[in-house]
Amino acid sequence: MTIKIGIPRGLWFYDYYPLWKTFYEELGAEIIISNPTNKNLLDKGVKNTVDEACLPVKIFNGHVIDLKDRVDYIFVPKMMSVYKDEYICPKFCGLPEMVEHSIPNLPPLIDTEINFNQSRKHIMKTVYEFGSYVTKNPIKIRKAYSKALQAYEEYKDKISQGRFPIDGELTSKQLMLNNKNKKKIALLGHTYQLYDRMGSMDIMKKLQDYGVEILIPEMINMDVINEKAATLEKKMFWSYGRKALGTAIYLKENSDIDGAIYVSAFGCGIDSIIGDLFERWTRKDGDIPFLLLTIDEHTGEAGVNTRLEAFIDMIDWRKRDEGNLPAHG
Numbered sequence: 343m344t345i346k347i348g349i350p351r352g353l354w355f356y357d358y359y360p361l362w363k364t365f366y367e368e369l370g371a372e373i374i375i376s377n378p379t380n381k382n383l384l385d386k387g388v389k390n391t392v393d394e395a396c397l398p399v400k401i402f403n404g405h406v407i408d409l410k411d412r413v414d415y416i417f418v419p420k421m422m423s424v425y426k427d428e429y430i431c432p433k434f435c436g437l438p439e440m441v442e443h444s445i446p447n448l449p450p451l452i453d454t455e456i457n458f459n460q461s462r463k464h465i466m467k468t469v470y471e472f473g474s475y476v477t478k479n480p481i482k483i484r485k486a487y488s489k490a491l492q493a494y495e496e497y498k499d500k501i502s503q504g505r506f507p508i509d510g511e512l513t514s515k516q517l518m519l520n521n522k523n524k525k526k527i528a529l530l531g532h533t534y535q536l537y538d539r540m541g542s543m544d545i546m547k548k549l550q551d552y553g554v555e556i557l558i559p560e561m562i563n564m565d566v567i568n569e570k571a572a573t574l575e576k577k578m579f580w581s582y583g584r585k586a587l588g589t590a591i592y593l594k595e596n597s598d599i600d601g602a603i604y605v606s607a608f609g610c611g612i613d614s615i616i617g618d619l620f621e622r623w624t625r626k627d628g629d630i631p632f633l634l635l636t637i638d639e640h641t642g643e644a645g646v647n648t649r650l651e652a653f654i655d656m657i658d659w660r661k662r663d664e665g666n667l668p669a670h671g
């Protein structure tokens with residue numbers, strides 16, 4: 343009988359989904375992905391998560407609930423670190439425990455620990471552990487992993503070329519078209535918030551409807567971001583923070599953009615620091631208009647629309663006739 347593995351469409355999903363899907367499908371498992379975030383799923387997530395958790399964790403729990411009665415396992419790895427000497431976030435580190443203690447009647451979780459602070463040998467041990475839920479054959483696991491890595495690299499390439507994942511699929515729409523007449527806006531935030539249509543209030547679509555070109559950090563060469571982040575006085579040991587701050591420095595130095603929007607998740611400790619630093623840096627020379635949008639489960643779409651409209655109007659005024667208008671309006 344084919345083993346069914348459920349992959350929740352949240353948190354690390356938009357970064358690594360092709361890797362794990364390919365891995366388990368190569369091993370012969372059937373992959374079932376939760377439905378795109380909707381109101382019902384969000385409400386269930388909110389109801390089954392402690393109030394203090396950030397919005398993306400609540401959404402993640404909603405996706406776990408969506409899967410729990412139709413799969414043999416749910417994939418909820420314990421992601422300690424994906425880059426050496428860094429961590430993702432305490433919530434990622436304790437995710438399997440949070441899920442288990444929040445949601446009753448779950449099938450077994452695939453909760454293997456991922457920790458790139460360990461040796462390479464240990465990382466391969468981790469891969470075998472992930473594979474062992476489907477097969478005990480190490481050769482099969484090794485082959486599946488190498489195919490999975492290939493799928494992951496192809497996925498990253500596509501994103502860097504301006505395609506982006508929405509609801510788990512890469513859209514064919516180019517974001518930056520290098521059209522000199524279009525406004526260009528850098529859009530920052532966690533991938534699991536930006537690429538989730540409901541979690542982001544569909545901000546990408548809204549910006550595109552305004553005729554705006556979007557630059558996301560995944561479209562900037564990672565080596566460049568790392569190089570910029572390395573100039574920080576103190577190493578940023580949260581991986582997401584390093585990426586956001588490296589991007590902020592890059593934008594400050596190569597400001598061919600007309601504005602920057604930071605989409606922050608309510609309840610995120612890392613965002614409260616990074617969002618503030620990002621804002622200070624983009625405005626340091628008063629050059630880049632900046633908008634901070636904090637989204638939680640109560641955020642209304644009308645409020646987001648109004649703020650976006652006002653922000654885009656401000657960019658237009660600055661471009662058209664008031665180049666000395668301060669970046670903060």
Ligand code: SF4
Nearest residue numbers: 396431433607610611
């Ligand atoms: S980084 Fe922030 S938004 Fe992401 S899981 Fe951690 S607290 Fe939540």
